[in-house]
Amino acid sequence: xxxxxxxxxxxxxxxxxxxxxxxxxxxxxxxxxxxxxxxxxxxxxxxxxxxxxxxxxxxxxxxxxxxxxxxxxxxxxxxxxxxxxxxxxxxxxxxxxxxxxxxxxxxxxxxxxxxxxxxxx
Amino acid sequence: xxxxxxxxxxxxxxxxxxxxxxxxxxxxxxxxxxxxxxxxxxxxxxxxxxxxxxxxxxxxxxxxxxxxxxxxxxxxxxxxxxxxxxxxxxxxxxxxxxxxxxxxxxxx
Numbered sequence: 001x002x003x004x005x006x007x008x009x010x011x012x013x014x015x016x017x018x019x020x021x022x023x024x025x026x027x028x029x030x031x032x033x034x035x036x037x038x039x040x041x042x043x044x045x046x047x048x049x050x051x052x053x054x055x056x057x058x059x060x061x062x063x064x065x066x067x068x069x070x071x072x073x074x075x076x077x078x079x080x081x082x083x084x085x086x087x088x089x090x091x092x093x094x095x096x097x098x099x100x101x102x103x104x105x106x107x108x109x110x111x112x113x114x115x116x117x118x119x120x121x
Numbered sequence: 122x123x124x125x126x127x128x129x130x131x132x133x134x135x136x137x138x139x140x141x142x143x144x145x146x147x148x149x150x151x152x153x154x155x156x157x158x159x160x161x162x163x164x165x166x167x168x169x170x171x172x173x174x175x176x177x178x179x180x181x182x183x184x185x186x187x188x189x190x191x192x193x194x195x196x197x198x199x200x201x202x203x204x205x206x207x208x209x210x211x212x213x214x215x216x217x218x219x220x221x222x223x224x225x226x227x228x229x
Contacts, residue, residue, distance in 0.1 A: 045207055
C-alpha cells in the first residue's frame with residue numbers, strides 16, 4: 001500500500017522553527033518528485049514547495065522563500081521541510097504529497113494525513 | 122500567477138448530476154486535475170489529465186476541459202460524495218502548481 005506519514009508539527013512562537021518529516025512506503029520514493037502542500041484552518045489548498053528526485057531542483061511559493069527549506073533522504077524514504085522564521089500566517093495543516101505525471105502537468109497522489117503547525121504567541 | 126475560479130458551493134439532490142466548474146484563462150490548453158476532500162480527511166485525486174480516473178474512483182466521476190472552463194461532473198450523486206472539491210493546474214508562467222479556491226458540494 002502506498003503511504004505517506006507526516007510528523008513534526010506542533011505549537012511554536014512567531015519567529016521560531018520547526019522541522020516536518022514525511023516517511024514514504026509502498027513505492028520507489030527515489031523515483032518521484034515530492035511536494036509539501038498546506039491548508040490553513042477553514043481555507044483552501046496552497047502548494048508550498050517541491051523537490052526533484054535527486055534533490056537537484058527545489059521550488060518554493062514566494063511567501064516561504066528564504067524561510068523554508070525542502071530536502072529529502074532517499075535512503076530513509078523521507079521528505080523534510082525545515083521551517084524557520086515562522087509567522088502566524090504559516091499556521092496550517094501541512095501535507096506531504098507524491099507528484100505524478102510529467103513536470104509541468106503533474107498532479108498530487110497520494111497525500112499524507114497531514115501534520116498541524118500552529119504559530120502563536 | 123494563474124487564477125483558478127470555482128463557485129464556493131454547489132447543491133444537488135441525491136441521484137442527480139452535480140457539475141463543478143473551474144474557470145481560468147484558456148484553461149483548455151492546460152491539464153486539469155481534481156481532488157475530493159471529505160471533512161477531516163486528506164485530499165484524494167479523483168480526476169487527472171482533464172478526464173482520466175485513477176484506479177478505484179467510480180465511473181460516476183468524469184471531467185471535461187475546453188475554452189476557459191473545466192468541469193467535474195458527478196453522476197447519480199450519493200450522500201457520500203458530499204465534500205470539498207479542488208481543481209489544480211500547472212501555472213507555466215511561474216512554473217508552480219496552482220489550486221482553485223474549492224467548491225463545497227452539498228447533497229440535499
